[in-house]
Amino acid sequence: MSSIKHTVAIVGYGGMGSYHTQLIKESDRVVVTGAFDLLENRRALAEEAGYTAYSSYEELLADPAVDIVLIATPNDVHKDIALQAFEAGKHVVCEKPVAMSSAEFIEMQAAAESAERVLMVHQNRRWDEDFRVIREMYEQATIGSLFQIESRVHGANGIPGDWRHVKEQGGGMLLDWGVHLLDQLLFMIDSKVSSVSSSLSFVLGNNVDDGFDAVLQFENGIRAIVEVGTTNFITMPRWYVKGTGGTAIIEDWSLRGRIVAPNHESEKIEPTPIRAGVGLTKTMAPPSEGSTVLEDLPAALEMPSSFYDNLAAVIEGAAEPIVKNAEVLRVLKLIEAIFEAAERNETVKNFDIYGA
């Protein structure tokens, strides 16, 4: 493995930009050397943290010591910042959602290709442990073949910050959190999406969605329900998945969860009917004693490399990117289909997220 350290300058030293300095410290292949932010107080913070604080983006780009531009600004300016970086011969890491539309991302990719520079999108939640547990269950068929996957994130704080409220800046929860949850599903499931339906929530009165739900039907039979909410004072589990051999739940990012599966050792005993409300039911009665087993969640599937170690290897031509641009483009096109399904209030079937 090469011992070269690739240098990064961060553009947009806000919440996520400054957090990247911590992430990058976990890699010995990449190092942060500088930052630029439009705001003077953010530049001062970068300087206090020991980085070169450039007074303009042009100054940053003119510094030959910078190999990689890391874009962590609001979404509407990602594309222009990236195009300038490629023109200056820099590689680019861009925060998600990488662009305002699939058309913008195609432009960014073309600029990277003609400059022969790397463009990698920070779809970091592919590394989340809860997601990697679900991937392990999917790959190993721990609870048989998964046929229903429900992926939710629920908050009660409304839309945070300033630009996330503004449509023209790429605000709204479908772009903000939807991009993560959809990226995870498309990364995991080796089948095409054949239809989507969705609805967006505007209960907080913004002109961007404060949440959404979407149902994705995959050609292999998997149905995925994706939901993001910012008005949920009681949260639903992060994951609820059903397989042909059981059901699993992951409550939250602390990985509290369980699997309940049929007990094949026990002879089949009919459940005893229960009173439910004012009625009587056998169908919805709890399974009879001993007919199910409670199991722990499996260990998370390992990733071959961290995001930043992978980036260094990709720049050196020694590895394929874990986050591939073709996959990122697919997710953006899927988001566009979800917006369209919500607007038309119809299930959208004739969309192509898999074309060139």
Ligand code: NAD
């Ligand atoms: P933020 O508002 O906290 O920070 C953005 C910073 O960019 C601000 O300091 C602002 O002054 C600066 N800025 C704006 N325009 C600029 C420009 N043209 N040039 C230089 N600086 C500029 O926002 P944030 O929460 O850090 O989000 C930034 C990006 O990171 C967004 O794309 C967001 O979606 C993404 N993000 C990703 C994750 C993740 O887990 N991958 C988490 C949070 C945010």
